[in-house]
Amino acid sequence: MDALQTFNDTERAMADAFLELMGVKPYGKVTVKELTGRCNVARTTFYRYFEDTYDLLEQIERRLLDRLSLYRARKASSKDDRAGKPFESMENWFETGMSLRPVLGPLMGENGDVYFKERLQAQVRRELNAMMDDDRAPKDRLRPYYVALLASAHIGLLSYVVSVEDGSQLISAHDMAVIANSGRAAYYRCTEGAPPISDEQLFGGWRKMRDREVGVHDRPWCVLP
Structure with missing residues (x-):
């Protein structure tokens, strides 16, 4: 069962990278630079989908709330x-x-x-x-x-x-x-x-x-x- 199934492949890659980084540091300290570097996505691509990391977090949480x-x-x-x-x-x-x-x-x-x-x-x-x-x-x-x-x-x-x-x-x-x-x-x-x-x-x-x-x-x- 995939909570992020409504994300496309690029969005999913960035969401996965964000969650991985959250495992080692507070979510508020995760930067777009290290996130995109981790999943090998250009920063311009990130901003095509999300305003910032807080917007990404909100979209992840919204999908989880729907599933739960x-x-x-x-x-x-x-x-x-x-x-x-x-x-x-x-x-x-x-x-x-x-x-x-x-x-x-x-x-x-x-x-x-x-x-x-x-x-x-x-x-x-x-x-x-x-x-x-x-x-x-x-x-x-x-x-x-x-x-x-x-x-x-x-x-x-x-x-x-x-x-x-x-x-x-x-x-x-x-x-x-x-x-x-x-x-x-x-x-x-x-x-x-x-x-x-x-x-x-x-x-x-x-x-x-x-x-x-x-x-x-x-x-x-x-x-x-």
């Missing part, structure tokens, strides 16, 4: 198989994030753009609110706290995933979705006044399959695989 959309409401797209399916959406989000590790690593690392993580978290919060709207959760005083908890879980897990150097230490996107979903499960199963919600809507189709495999029908929500 967490949730589409049921009404948003009848053609999207994940629309209105929270758990499946979370699982897909982590799967996408894992596939984007080569790009997200330098961007979310110590030399990356802190503002990008803030933008991503704001986007995740908006989409989590849409998710809770679909679940008919009340807009009460508790809701923003649960949204903050869930958003922090998603961003925190993604930040950790892109920083892991040994790929063998990574867990699956499914297991990360289970972890991130635990706060949502706590809200619907343990909070007085939370609306009733089915196991399928809360845990996705995997829960029914899992219970069938192990012969459990009344499994407590907090027992994770």
